[in-house]
Amino acid sequence: xxxxxxxxRSAKGAxxxxxxxxxxxxxxxxxxxxxxxARLPWLAVAILLTASACxxxxxxxxxxxxxxxxxxxxxxxxxxxxxxxxxxxxxxESPTPLVAAETALPxxxxxxxxxxxxxxxxxxxxxxxxxxxxxxxxxxxFARGTFVRSWxxxxxxxxxxxxxxxxxxxxxxxxxAELVLELPAVARxxxxxxxxxxxxxxxxxxxxAAATGNSHAFTDVGTIALTPQxxxxxxxxxxxxxxxxxxxxxxxxxxxxxxxxxxxxTATGDVSVPANKFAGRWGYAESINASDAVFAGAPGRVPxxxxxxxxxxxxxxxxxGTLIAASCTYSRDVWHGPIQDxxxxxxxxxxxxxxxxxxxxVGVTPTGEAVLARRxxxxxxxxxxxxxxxxxxxxxxxYPNQLAKYGANDSIPGYHYxxxxxxxxxxxxxxxxxxxxxxxxxxxxxxxxxxxxxSLLDFVAAGHVLVIRDADSCTQSEYTFVPYPFTTAxxxxxxxxxxxxxxxxxxxxxxxxxxxRAHYFDVAAYLKNTAQQLGDADIMQTxxxxxxxxxxxxxxxGASGWVRAYARYGNGVIVYDGFDVDxxxxxxxxTMVLGRLAYGLSPSTDLPCNAHVASNLVVLSSVQRTxxxxxxxxxxxxxxxxxxxxxxxxxxxxxxxxxxxxGWRASVDRHDLSLGATPQRVNVVVHVPAxxxxxxxxxxxxxxxxxxxxxxxxxxxxxxxxxxxxxxxGGRVIIYGxxxxxASARIQSRSQSVIRQIGAVLQSHSKWRMRVEGYxxxxxxxxxxxxxxxxxxxxVVDDLVAHLHIARARLRAxxxxxxxxxxxxxxxxxxxxxxxxxxxxx
Numbered sequence: 001x002x003x004x005x006x007x008x009r010s011a012k013g014a015x016x017x018x019x020x021x022x023x024x025x026x027x028x029x030x031x032x033x034x035x036x037x038a039r040l041p042w043l044a045v046a047i048l049l050t051a052s053a054c055x056x057x058x059x060x061x062x063x064x065x066x067x068x069x070x071x072x073x074x075x076x077x078x079x080x081x082x083x084x085x086x087x088x089x090x091x092x093e094s095p096t097p098l099v100a101a102e103t104a105l106p107x108x109x110x111x112x113x114x115x116x117x118x119x120x121x122x123x124x125x126x127x128x129x130x131x132x133x134x135x136x137x138x139x140x141x142f143a144r145g146t147f148v149r150s151w152x153x154x155x156x157x158x159x160x161x162x163x164x165x166x167x168x169x170x171x172x173x174x175x176x177a178e179l180v181l182e183l184p185a186v187a188r189x190x191x192x193x194x195x196x197x198x199x200x201x202x203x204x205x206x207x208x209a210a211a212t213g214n215s216h217a218f219t220d221v222g223t224i225a226l227t228p229q230x231x232x233x234x235x236x237x238x239x240x241x242x243x244x245x246x247x248x249x250x251x252x253x254x255x256x257x258x259x260x261x262x263x264x265x266t267a268t269g270d271v272s273v274p275a276n277k278f279a280g281r282w283g284y285a286e287s288i289n290a291s292d293a294v295f296a297g298a299p300g301r302v303p304x305x306x307x308x309x310x311x312x313x314x315x316x317x318x319x320x321g322t323l324i325a326a327s328c329t330y331s332r333d334v335w336h337g338p339i340q341d342x343x344x345x346x347x348x349x350x351x352x353x354x355x356x357x358x359x360x361x362v363g364v365t366p367t368g369e370a371v372l373a374r375r376x377x378x379x380x381x382x383x384x385x386x387x388x389x390x391x392x393x394x395x396x397x398x399y400p401n402q403l404a405k406y407g408a409n410d411s412i413p414g415y416h417y418x419x420x421x422x423x424x425x426x427x428x429x430x431x432x433x434x435x436x437x438x439x440x441x442x443x444x445x446x447x448x449x450x451x452x453x454x455s456l457l458d459f460v461a462a463g464h465v466l467v468i469r470d471a472d473s474c475t476q477s478e479y480t481f482v483p484y485p486f487t488t489a490x491x492x493x494x495x496x497x498x499x500x501x502x503x504x505x506x507x508x509x510x511x512x513x514x515x516x517r518a519h520y521f522d523v524a525a526y527l528k529n530t531a532q533q534l535g536d537a538d539i540m541q542t543x544x545x546x547x548x549x550x551x552x553x554x555x556x557x558g559a560s561g562w563v564r565a566y567a568r569y570g571n572g573v574i575v576y577d578g579f580d581v582d583x584x585x586x587x588x589x590x591t592m593v594l595g596r597l598a599y600g601l602s603p604s605t606d607l608p609c610n611a612h613v614a615s616n617l618v619v620l621s622s623v624q625r626t627x628x629x630x631x632x633x634x635x636x637x638x639x640x641x642x643x644x645x646x647x648x649x650x651x652x653x654x655x656x657x658x659x660x661x662x663g664w665r666a667s668v669d670r671h672d673l674s675l676g677a678t679p680q681r682v683n684v685v686v687h688v689p690a691x692x693x694x695x696x697x698x699x700x701x702x703x704x705x706x707x708x709x710x711x712x713x714x715x716x717x718x719x720x721x722x723x724x725x726x727x728x729x730g731g732r733v734i735i736y737g738x739x740x741x742x743a744s745a746r747i748q749s750r751s752q753s754v755i756r757q758i759g760a761v762l763q764s765h766s767k768w769r770m771r772v773e774g775y776x777x778x779x780x781x782x783x784x785x786x787x788x789x790x791x792x793x794x795x796v797v798d799d800l801v802a803h804l805h806i807a808r809a810r811l812r813a814x815x816x817x818x819x820x821x822x823x824x825x826x827x828x829x830x831x832x833x834x835x836x837x838x839x840x841x842x
Contacts, residue, residue, distance in 0.1 A: 461570025663689025
């Protein structure tokens with residue numbers, strides 16, 4: 001799959017599109033990661049910006065080109081109470097001395113006017129501190145829930161939120177500038193500090209006013225004068241408190257006409273974040289540090305209240321005092337951590353706050369990304385609508401919108417689909433599902449909590465199917481929480497075709513017999529399809545012996561291995577599907593078959609395990625053939641023997657075992673070979689005698705390495721002779737097409753076509769009476785298998801009577817258990833032949 005992002009939405013592309021345009025004409029700009037540096041009052045702040053939407057990694061920040069000046073009247077500021085702050089003209093002279101604010105403060109040091117710094121700070125950036133989950137001392141920061149509510153449009157090209165996200169706010173040298181900062185609650189500010197740099201001499205005055213009540217009656221509290229000393233191009237200054245403020249207005253007055261950069265605006269003091277709810281859905285700001293409209297249609301201000309959004313979205317939930325939050329549309333880590341004193345202290349550093357009466361999510365992630373998001377009623381990128389009719393399939397997706405975009409959430413007809421975002425999964429979500437699909441997660445263990453992992457595994461153990469589907473854009477994915485852990489060798493989303501694919505072990509999850517249309521996976525048709533993206537396949541890698549390999553492939557990076565495998569867990573089955581999700585989007589017919597077979601799998605279905613994923617030795621590939629009854633013939637079959645990751649040759653022993661009935665012969669052209677990194681071929685010839693009985697003949701080609709690893713391929717040959725003809729000629733026939741649940745007499749639905757054939761024979765030969773005989777392999781003990789075989793035979797009789805209306809007097813049921821084996825019980829192949837039903841006329 002091609003990457004979900006586009007060149008025009010890269011950081012460089014967004015900058016070039018904004019140059020020379022008015023804010024109204026600017027395109028939306030993608031989000032930016034902001035790496036926060038130490039924000040000390042007397043030091044300049046160094047920042048790094050990296051494009052986030054596509055996981056970009058720009059290593060330095062380019063100085064933005066100033067846009068043409070835009071003269072705009074002061075925008076009203078919507079807040080949680082009366083809707084607007086009063087407009088007033090820009091102060092151009094020193095404000096009145098500090099006066100008492102509306103809310104009294106406890107006794108503190110006497111108020112003082114701003115005192116300019118006597119020395120300039122060092123121009124070198126402060127060292128980057130290690131992320132800690134401690135409270136940021138700066139009150140004017142996203143980490144403390146403070147954001148810029150309104151600002152003068154066109155005054156800067158850097159975006160006003162830069163002052164609270166650890167960046168600088170560059171003024172273009174023309175016109176006035178005013179900002180209003182909103183704190184999460186009334187704060188007790190002990191000191192405000194600022195620093196600025198100048199392109200051309202002069203000075204800057206920051207006129208500060210505070211408001212605490214809902215009337216937003218601002219009171220001037222002082223001025224910070226920033227004048228460079230001597231030849232310095234920077235200046236710092238402070239304003240001493242105490243100051244009580246919920247809103248702080250900063251008006252910029254200056255004598256210089258050149259470009260001015262306010263490097264930092266910080267405050268010390270105390271503020272308590274209100275205990276609002278994090279749970280729900282949130283819509284990201286379209287941009288934080290690069291636009292006059294952080295939310296679409298709202299230039300110069302952060303609108304209050306909730307609203308719909310089409311941007312990137314966050315899903316959040318609270319459990320037992322803990323936050324779990326995740327973006328729904330871009331590749332970011334899941335955020336989680338305890339909620340303390342109204343703020344979520346994220347594991348690994350970073351803090352989220354909910355402010356503005358619960359309508360805004362403001363904070364910083366452990367990676368230093370600044371987050372500003374509005375509460376939204378519905379997040380289409382997180383919550384996909386259910387669709388389809390049939391048994392319930394729950395899609396558990398890390399990025400649901402990507403699944404919807406590429407049509408992989410409901411691509412297989414005949415099922416009812418519901419989608420949940422992986423980090424929000426609960427046990428309740430799984431209770432009505434028949435199949436769960438874990439999809440699009442590069443780091444499944446990191447993306448889930450222990451109780452969520454337990455819910456998924458309990459679901460499988462209770463007798464359900466869990467499909468783990470390709471993560472597509474990952475360069476590696478891990479599933480270490482699974483009882484049989486594995487990782488993948490993934491190639492990312494490159495839209496690449498592939499040319500190597502084999503069915504190594506034909507089964508109900510991928511059949512190689514063209515006559516078995518219900519389970520047939522057409523490898524040749526898949527490889528010929530121009531839309532297939534096998535080159536993007538994720539190759540399973542594990543040393544756990546529980547995984548059984550079914551389909552073997554090679555991706556565009558040269559990694560070869562298993563793209564379809566399964567493992568039993570409890571009473572259920574885990575199916576791994578490493579095919580690119582775009583194969584479903586493109587509705588490639590063979591891929592649709594793979595999806596249907598996985599969704600329709602009964603956990604008790606008998607599945608082979610001739611190839612183990614954990615072994616680096618593989619025999620490609622198993623053969624299923626159905627031959628017409630008649631003359632003798634020889635089948636010439638070629639197999640490939642490979643050792644993945646081999647560094648030096650190793651002796652390999654080959655053997656061919658099977659049931660040699662009258663006239664049947666089979667041979668392999670060599671029994672020993674030295675196998676290194678280069679695959680080798682071996683040839684097998686199977687002689688089919690004339691008039692061979694209509695049953696299944698099974699051979700196994702086994703390869704064994706000196707280190708003990710082994711691999712095998714099955715050769716299954718069926719003779720197609722009319723059932724009635726066989727019963728007329730010999731009075732007895734072996735039936736291998738009736739399948740039962742494991743350790744059960746329940747007949748699986750895929751057996752109905754065979755039972756209908758038996759019923760048709762009995763209906764056309766009304767005088768025939770039939771004994772239905774059940775046989776088992778040796779697993780489980782003789783007494784147990786004798787009873788099981790009788791119950792299975794009786795189930796066939798009951799089915800013929802109930803559904804095909806055969807008179808019960810014409811039928812008898814008999815069970816013989818492990819007696820009368822037709823093959824050795826020492827091999828899986830032999831056991832498969834011994835698990836059978838026979839029909840005998842009497």
